[in-house]
Amino acid sequence: MSEKNKILIVEDDYEIARIMRDHLDREGFKVTWASTGVEGWEDFKADNYSLVLVDLMMPEMDGFTLCENLRLESDVPILIVSARNEDESKIRGLGLGADDYLTKPFSLKELTARVRSHLRRYERYTKKHYNEQVFHYKYGLAIDFLNEAVFLDEELLSLTAKEREILFLLAKNPFITFEKAKIYEHVWQLINVDGNNTVTVHIKSLRAKLRDTGKQAKFIQTVWGVGYRFIGDQLE
Known part of the structure; x- marks a missing residue:
């Protein structure tokens, strides 16, 4: 996977965000962390990201609203990472444009596998539609x-x-x-x-x-x- 891929983590839990950030950094990705939905939205609009990891329950702007805004703006893969495992939250998040839903707690191996899988598909999509x-x-x-x-x-x-x-x-x-x-x-x-x-x-x-x-x-x-x-x- 190319090291040029930039990943945005939007997560208000410091320990979880730190673990994901440090792990993905070791995997060769460039990672930015935002602690609120509004901060995440501002970071997204200020740079080019290949994937966004979004928590649902956050201050200022919740993850559902952020997913909706992201999808209106871009086709970038969105992976929800949340402790909420009820079907209603999953259906709502995916319905707003998220590509995947990972329930906390999760293994770092599974996180890496899903991130790489979505990035591979996004790279193919980007190459296909670059001239469009x-x-x-x-x-x-x-x-x-x-x-x-x-x-x-x-x-x-x-x-x-x-x-x-x-x-x-x-x-x-x-x-x-x-x-x-x-x-x-x-x-x-x-x-x-x-x-x-x-x-x-x-x-x-x-x-x-x-x-x-x-x-x-x-x-x-x-x-x-x-x-x-x-x-x-x-x-x-």
Whole structure:
């Protein structure tokens, strides 16, 4: 297994996190440890990871919410590591996009085996889809997710970091309607408050840059009373 693989551990129990971190480090992986869900989410967005180990019961942001956010953002393998062994937790976690569920206590040999297995599959997936990271749509829009660049009629658009994150969130999940509160929580990593107009302002600015301000939306559609969704028509 390549040493370039980076693993993110999100676990609030210091002893368990230390044992996993030290063991995976000895196995040749580069490991980052976050002690809260919010810290884990921030770390994930700040670097490129090949796999994420997630505990469920954590402060600030629980593991279920973190799994949901991770899957909206990336196809990276997610392995839940939790003391909760009831079927309901397993079903919920896997339903939110986790790839596997490991119940505490577990052997370090089993942890290594599962990590390596998921990394092998992810490496094959990444190689297969590497050249599919640039998506072209009608009306001249192209999104390069790998290099985080957006083009309109072959011109590089100057988007703010938040505008780009909003567009990527919607475009990676086409035709799925996101409530404004959900967009705010995902992009700003904060709990939405009543009357928050931040998302609306950023969507308006983003639409202007995409020249998507007509009555019939080309890329970002308003679902009245609910939120927004990406409806870009992808070219073959």
